[in-house]
Amino acid sequence: MDEHEGALGGAMASYWMASAPGPARPMLQKDAEADIAVVGGGIAGLCTARELALAGRSVVLVEADRVAAGVTGHTTAKLSAQHGLVYAQLSDAFGADAARDYAAAQTEAIEHVRLTAEDLGVDCDLETAASFVYDERDSETESLKREAEAARDAGLDAAFTTETGLPFPVAGAVRVEGQAQFHPRKFLLAVAEDLLARGGRVFEGSRVVDVATEDGGHRLTVGGGAAVRCREAVIATHYPVVNRARLLSRLKPRRELVLAAPVPADADPGGMYLTTADDTRSVRTAPLPDGRRLLIVTGEAFTPGEPGVGERYRALAAWTADRFGAKDIAYRWAAQDNGTPDRVPYIGRMPGGDGLYVACGFGGWGMSNGMAAARLITGLATGAPPAWAGLFDPSRLHIVKEAGPIAANQKTVMAHLVGDRLGHAPVASADELDPGQGAVIRVDGRLRAVYRDDAGDLHTRSAACTHMGCVVGFNDAERTWECPCHGSRFDTDGAVLQGPATAPLRDESV
Structure with a gap:
């Protein structure tokens, strides 16, 4: 351990x-x-x-x-049409019709999940709940009010409020009624x-x-x-x-950590919550067989391959304990998805x-x-x-609106594709690795992904992602190699865990 x-x-x-x-x-x-x-x-x-x-x-x-x-x-299995502050952004960038189309697509999808679950006769813990985007900073209340108006204009049952079920005060929140949560599996x-x-x-x-x-x-x-x-x-x-x-x-990968802890039923904040503060925090609960609720907290967003994932888990756990008093973590995992410029x-x-x-x-x-x-x-x-x-x-x-994000994304990819090869490897020698640790090490002028397992044995692979050749980074919490360019993930023996890569990291054991 x-x-x-x-x-x-x-x-x-x-x-x-x-x-x-x-x-x-x-x-x-x-x-x-x-x-x-x-x-x-x-x-x-x-x-x-x-x-x-x-x-x-x-x-x-x-x-x-x-x-x-x-x-x-x-x-985290939220079935919500409220996706952060998306409606004000869509209305400002592309007009009110785009915001209405987006709301219609999400609302119809949620209803179709409900109808499908009913048609299949499956008990998937489907619950109706309100969704909230909140902020504790007074400086953000105007943005929340604008979002509430844009979401309402888009067709959602949305309103600005200062009242939530969270066990701490907020400066404001956008509340959207009639959303859902379920057990996706x-x-x-x-x-x-x-x-x-x-x-x-x-x-x-x-x-x-x-x-x-x-x-x-x-x-x-x-x-x-x-x-x-x-x-x-x-x-x-x-x-x-x-x-x-x-x-x-045009796709940018992002990974987030998840912690889940049982809490008494009366500690349920009664809804689904999201804030972009504190490096993103998302909160909801799910029913447990013993009558308690499982508090599910997501956050600490990062690009795959970034170091310090274990420390991010600890930061998320500290936030969960401080805000909800939940210290007995039962499950922890990570989720990954890709965003678009618009x-x-x-x-x-x-x-x-x-x-x-x-x-x-x-x-x-x-x-x-x-x-x-x-x-x-x-x-x-x-x-x-x-x-x-x-x-x-x-x-x-959308050339004007997407040019900046696309250029920034490509700059990041080139930095990992070329710059990582020119820079120094973070560890000089495999001798510096303790059991359970991995690092990219330069050996004979080539970057290698080296992992020392719990028994002390070394596992050495090429550090070049097999998708487009970007240099991978080590995830110390999940013990995986991850590509910061397009999100491919590999186990410590190089096998593909997640694409777009389709081939394993090349074996370079000596």
Whole structure:
């Protein structure tokens, strides 16, 4: 047990994963055919696949790991149309119609989750709750008031308030009624079962490594060599494995930490809360079988590969104990997603008109956006897209408004691609590594990712991410190698944990 684990306790695991184990699905070991293939088994992929099956399409879904176990299995599972201060930003940048379209997409998605859960008869701890964006600083109240007005104009039941259920005072908050929270794994495992019952096929442990266009359709090849042939394909892998419309340069990865601690039922703050202060803090609770509530606190946002993750966990734990008196951490995990320059996801047809669809850039709001993606892509595939589809078009490019964020993102990528190779490695020698530690070390002029396991043995891999060659960094809390450019993650033996990388870090053991 490392210092971090000793300080916090609890299981390094997602509560959703621990409380809802699902059956294993087979690997894709021989070629398959379908009308539409879906790549990615998170909420966007699973719900899209089911909606397409409901529409009469034959569907094959391939997932690199386990369904509902990646980003979706490590979410905070808020079903909210309130995504920070998004409505004032959308109204100011693109007009009131854009804000209304965004609100409609999210609201319809939440209602569709409710209807789907009812249709499937699944108990997924679905609860209606108010959502709040709050701030403790008086200087931010005007921004909150503007957001409340913009959200109300967009069609949400929103209002500015100074009253919340939090155990500490706030300067102000935007309250939105009629939102929801749920257990994503319970919901999505039921979605997967229904997909299978409708003739869909689901394959796990099948990472797509190539997407080729052929004979008026597509061939999706997985790591073992088998392939899915299809007329159309949906890429729902957060960072797409197909780079169209410069999506890679327009997506920025962000990772956040999550702590969960049981609290008495009367300590429930009664809602879902978010503040951008204190390096972001998100709070909600979930029901526990013994009648208590599980307090779920998210925060300490950082770029994958940044050092000091263990210290960030401790900071989040200290904030949780100070604000809620919750010290007995039961679970801790991390979530990752990608944001876009204009804060609107990329959902729809990829440019080229050749039957590829994409869903990515959810910006941490994947539960509602994932279901919105399912409805949008199914609508496009069947010729009946929703009225708000154009807002999410992946080929959009707002030159003036996106130029700054895109340039900053590319500057960061180049700094890691080139600058990290020119700078000094943070550790001079593997002799400096204690058990459980990892670092990038320069050996014979080459950067190597070196990890010393608990037994004292060294694991050495190339420090170049296999996606585009950026230098990885070590996550000391999760013991993973992470790429700061596009968010690929690898275990200490170099195996891919999260794309867009599809190949492991090169073995450079000596």
